[in-house]
Amino acid sequence: MLKILFLSTSVGSLGSGEGGGVELTVQNLAQELRRRGHQLEVVAPNGSWLTDIPVTTIEGNLQIPVQTQSRDVPVCLPDNSVLANMWSYARQVQHQYDLLVNFAFDWLPFYLTPFFETPIAHFISMGSMTKASDRIMQQIIKQYPGTFGVYTQSQADTFPFAKECKILGSAIDLSLYNFNPNPQASLAWLGRIAPEKALEDAVEAVNITGIPLKIFGRIQNQEYWQEILTNFPNAPIEYQGFLATEKLQQELGKCLALLMTPRWIEAFGNVAIEALACGVPVIAYRRGGPAEIVKQGQTGFLVEPDSVTELVAAINKIGQIDRQLCRKQAEAEYSLKALGDRFEAWFTSLI
Structure with a gap:
């Protein structure tokens, strides 16, 4: 049995639809892993819910969806960022888990990876969006090979580190x-x-x-x-x-x-x-x-x-x-x- 902490997308509450397809991925993967007997905690913005899956909610302001911005947008966090608050929580509880899984496609979780002791798996839900994110992601995958997962080869091919991505696909119940x-x-x-x-x-x-x-x-x-x-x-x-x-x-x-x-x-x-x-x-x-x-x-x-x-x-x-x-x-x-x-x-x- 694995003990796993899921850290959700930070652009919207789970169940709201703001997170797009990654919401369904979190729901379905959590459901299947629990069915297999693994211990799981899902951390997500305030107001989140999943069917038959307990969610720990974190307060704070949502991130701006990266797909609404230009490739040159600078790295930024809103005041009282829910993303920062989620990862602060993860740092506090990390030793209770075998693995942390990041579903937020944002610069911060990648940047924070070297500061954690528990391994982090990054599931990337979109193709290349900003130069800043691509740069830090490329640095992290060199330090932690094998830790990036994606949906498809087409998605992976948008990144300079395409060969390092694990192709995992998707599914539904x-x-x-x-x-x-x-x-x-x-x-x-x-x-x-x-x-x-x-x-x-x-x-x-x-x-x-x-x-x-x-x-x-x-x-x-x-x-x-x-x-x-x-x-x-x-x-x-x-x-x-x-x-x-x-x-x-x-x-x-x-x-x-x-x-x-x-x-x-x-x-x-x-x-x-x-x-x-x-x-x-x-x-x-x-x-x-x-x-x-x-x-x-x-x-x-x-x-x-x-x-x-x-x-x-x-x-x-x-x-x-x-x-x-x-x-x-x-x-x-x-x-x-x-x-x-x-x-x-x-x-x-x-x-």
Whole structure:
């Protein structure tokens, strides 16, 4: 049995959706490790919660999401930083654990690594974002080889230390997602509503096809959302909000396909495997993590990045996809057992 301390993302409370896909990774990995008998504590910002997993909450001000900033942004911490407070707590309790696991993609945890006595595993949830982070990460991986984990090779390749990254993939609790063989005439888009996700491309595509688009997720950038509504006043879109997994999978399963339109290199794209688990094919830009998930012509279509024309073409032939194959791919490649095997082996090697 391992004793492990998880330190969550510091851009939002767990359960809020502000942390994006890494929230789901923390939930699923914690659930699977506890099932295997490991002792686990999850530390996260105030207001956090996980299903059936106890969380120690820490007060303080949230970090600004790194993807909203430029590559040259200087290192900074807000007053009474929740990230600093979380790591101060970790320093106090570190000797109670065999391993600390950092899920915050921020400069500070990497910088602090040499000052801890308990080993730290860094799970990196995004591709390269800032020069400052890349620099300190490169220094730390030289001192502590093998301690960086990522979702995909596409994500790793954005860093100068790509060969040093452990590729660990992602997973979901498949028992929570029901296969739906009979979709309705609607499409889905799922994720944080922010410029780097390029929701406007999906809206433009359905404006052309006339097929309704159901939009799921937290509105992270209100100005961006209003701009979409202004630019496409008559588009057949319906905002469904940020839904809990049970309700989300019910609504997602009714859709013909999931559209993924990231403007940046998506580290993985948990929403893709959520869709596949429901039997929903995925139409995604051939960029980043989704390009390593979708099986072309079998479980969806990969199209030229930033091409609305190709999105439309793929939507028009989505009936060619066998929804049973989508569910089978999710079961074969993205189960919690498979995820647990990969992470357990990684953690054991670090200890």
